[in-house]
Amino acid sequence: MENKTFGQKMDEFLMKDNTFILLFMGAAAAIFAGTYMYLNFNTGAFNDISIVAMLREGLDGGDYAAAAGFAAGFLIARILEGPLVGLLDIGGSLQTGVGIGIPALMLSMGFNLPFSNFFTALLTGAIIGLVISGIIMIIRKVVPDGVAVGGTSIMMGAGNATGRYLAPLIIVAACQYNVYTGIGAIVGSAIFYKWGKEITGGAILGAMIFGGIFL
Amino acid sequence: MLEIIIYSAIIGIIGGGCIAAGAARMFHAPEIQAMGAFRTLGELNACNGDPIAHFSFGLGFFFSAAASTVAAGALSQDVMHRIVPNWSAAILLVKNPKPEETLQNPRKMMLAGAVVGGVLLVFLNTMARLIPEKLSLIASEVLTPATGWLLNPVMPAIFWLAAIDAGKVTGLWGTILGGVSALITGNAVPGIVLGILIGKSAEENGYKSKIVQVLIAIVVVMFIAIAYFRGFFGNF
Numbered sequence: 001m002e003n004k005t006f007g008q009k010m011d012e013f014l015m016k017d018n019t020f021i022l023l024f025m026g027a028a029a030a031i032f033a034g035t036y037m038y039l040n041f042n043t044g045a046f047n048d049i050s051i052v053a054m055l056r057e058g059l060d061g062g063d064y065a066a067a068a069g070f071a072a073g074f075l076i077a078r079i080l081e082g083p084l085v086g087l088l089d090i091g092g093s094l095q096t097g098v099g100i101g102i103p104a105l106m107l108s109m110g111f112n113l114p115f116s117n118f119f120t121a122l123l124t125g126a127i128i129g130l131v132i133s134g135i136i137m138i139i140r141k142v143v144p145d146g147v148a149v150g151g152t153s154i155m156m157g158a159g160n161a162t163g164r165y166l167a168p169l170i171i172v173a174a175c176q177y178n179v180y181t182g183i184g185a186i187v188g189s190a191i192f193y194k195w196g197k198e199i200t201g202g203a204i205l206g207a208m209i210f211g212g213i214f215l
Numbered sequence: 216m217l218e219i220i221i222y223s224a225i226i227g228i229i230g231g232g233c234i235a236a237g238a239a240r241m242f243h244a245p246e247i248q249a250m251g252a253f254r255t256l257g258e259l260n261a262c263n264g265d266p267i268a269h270f271s272f273g274l275g276f277f278f279s280a281a282a283s284t285v286a287a288g289a290l291s292q293d294v295m296h297r298i299v300p301n302w303s304a305a306i307l308l309v310k311n312p313k314p315e316e317t318l319q320n321p322r323k324m325m326l327a328g329a330v331v332g333g334v335l336l337v338f339l340n341t342m343a344r345l346i347p348e349k350l351s352l353i354a355s356e357v358l359t360p361a362t363g364w365l366l367n368p369v370m371p372a373i374f375w376l377a378a379i380d381a382g383k384v385t386g387l388w389g390t391i392l393g394g395v396s397a398l399i400t401g402n403a404v405p406g407i408v409l410g411i412l413i414g415k416s417a418e419e420n421g422y423k424s425k426i427v428q429v430l431i432a433i434v435v436v437m438f439i440a441i442a443y444f445r446g447f448f449g450n451f
Contacts, residue, residue: 007322010322011320011321011322014236014240014321014322014325015240015243015247015321016247017246017247017248019247020237020240020247020248020249020250022233023233023236023237023240023250024233024237024250025233026229026230026232026233027229027230027233027234027237027250027295029229029230030226030227030229030230030231030233030332031230031295033222033225033226034226034230034290037219037222037223037226037340038288038289041218041219041288041340041344042288042343043219043284043288043290043339043340043343043344044223044226044288044290044336044339044340044343045288045289045290046230046290046292046294046295047289047290047291047292048283048289048291048292049283049286049287049289049291049358049362050362050365050366050370051289052287052288052289053287053358053362053363053365053366054366056362057363057366063401065399065400065401065402065405065441065445066366066367066400066401066402066404066405068405069396069400069402069404069405069406069408069409069437069441070402070404070405070408072405072409072437073405073408073409073412074408076409076412076430076433077408077412080426080430082248082250083248085244085245086244086245086246086247086248086249087241087244087245087248087249087250087251087252087253087256088237088248088249088250088251089250089251089252089253090234090237090250090251090252090295090296091252091292091296093250094250094295095292095295118218118222118225122225122229136248137248140248143426150412150414150415150416150418150419150420151381151385151411151412151413151414151415151416152412154377154378154381154385154411154415155374155377155408155411155412157377158373158374158377158411161373161377162365162369162370162373162374165365165369165373166361166362166365169361169362169364169365169369170357170358170361172361173357173358173359173360173361173364174357176360177353177356177357177360181353181356181357185357197275197278197279198279198282200279200282200283201278201279201282201283201286202282204282204283204285204286204354204357204358205282205285205286207353207354207357208285208286208350208353208354211349211350211353212347212349212350212353215349215353
């Protein structure tokens with residue numbers, strides 16, 4: 001018993017149910033700090049363009065309702081679902097909830113302290129992680145089996161469908177902006193489509209490359 | 216620039232390590248609480264034990280993540296969902312081809328995930344900063360209208376139709392809360408998302424269930440609070 005190596009102790013520790021709290025805190029701290037990076041350096045938000053755009057809308061226009069409300073829906077759903085199935089979805093809970101929704105909520109209330117520097121952001125993220133994972137572990141222990149929160153698959157389906165709409169919208173926007181970006185977006189998306197890659201990336205890269213050369 | 220490199224490394228090491236350990240725990244759920252996604256679990260299983268499969272699967276998403284980072288500063292959800300778990304698995308499986316001792320071991324995945332996360336984040340974030348200002352201006356000029364249309368009215372329409380197609384109860388909740396949300400916040404999506412949540416839960420558990428009652432209470436309080444703070448009641 002006393003002859004365990006450090007690695008074995010670590011293995012045991014990481015296989016304990018409650019260690020989830022620590023792992024979740026770390027992940028939440030990183031993702032919240034990622035949003036801090038996005039606010040200060042315009043890069044590093046852990047989410048897709050379409051969802052980050054909601055936060056952008058708040059930053060530019062001061063209206064955070066869409067970001068906060070949308071993300072709160074996913075966060076609540078995942079917190080209720082995660083402990084019941086034993087697998088928490090990091091997309092809805094962490095990346096959208098902690099990364100977009102909670103920052104949007106804080107900024108809409110004028111609570112800027114967490115974003116004053118990198119380390120307050122990390123710390124705030126860890127505290128948020130502690131609270132959420134605490135709730136999750138309580139639900140896991142209290143709620144009886146067989147009770148399920150429904151609708152997450154519908155929300156996921158609609159969320160994934162949203163991403164698909166972005167590519168055609170980008171091509172249309174590129175065509176309206178300028179003839180060169182338009183041609184670039186068309187060429188880029190056609191190539192990416194042929195390759196079987198995400199068309200969105202091809203449309204943006206094509207518009208940027210053609211625009212960069214000819215504008 | 217140094218700031219970005221250091222911060223990105225810290226974020227990547229902490230986040231990548233924790234997410235990869237959470238992903239390894241997926242193979243031991245529901246006995247212990249894991250985090251990740253069902254689709255990630257399925258994808259990890261699909262590449263079972265082959266480091267090349269794991270690596271190339273992650274690589275495909277790496278390119279789209281890089282494009283989205285350069286264009287809008289959005290790393291995409293795939294960084295944590297797919298690239299970190301799959302590349303960590305690939306690194307471990309090269310040395311030891313047994314998934315039970317590598318991919319499914321939270322400690323090893325944590326170490327590999329921290330390395331992958333740190334390198335990946337530094338790379339993506341510095342690359343986004345290195346592209347010329349003219350190019351990022353073009354990207355934002357093209358992306359701003361596109362994402363604006365997406366937020367309103369494309370997303371409300373998609374979510375609304377999804378709610379309606381999910382049955383009468385869900386459709387009704389989605390329609391009412393979506394409409395209320397459009398009135399109060401200007402965007403219907405938050406309301407429809409919550410409507411789907413309440414409607415489906417009510418359908419599965421009945422209105423007597425505690426979860427449904429708690430959900431309805433949270434949503435009502437939330438909308439009243441938002442309406443109050445946005446001065447909605449002054450419109451009458």
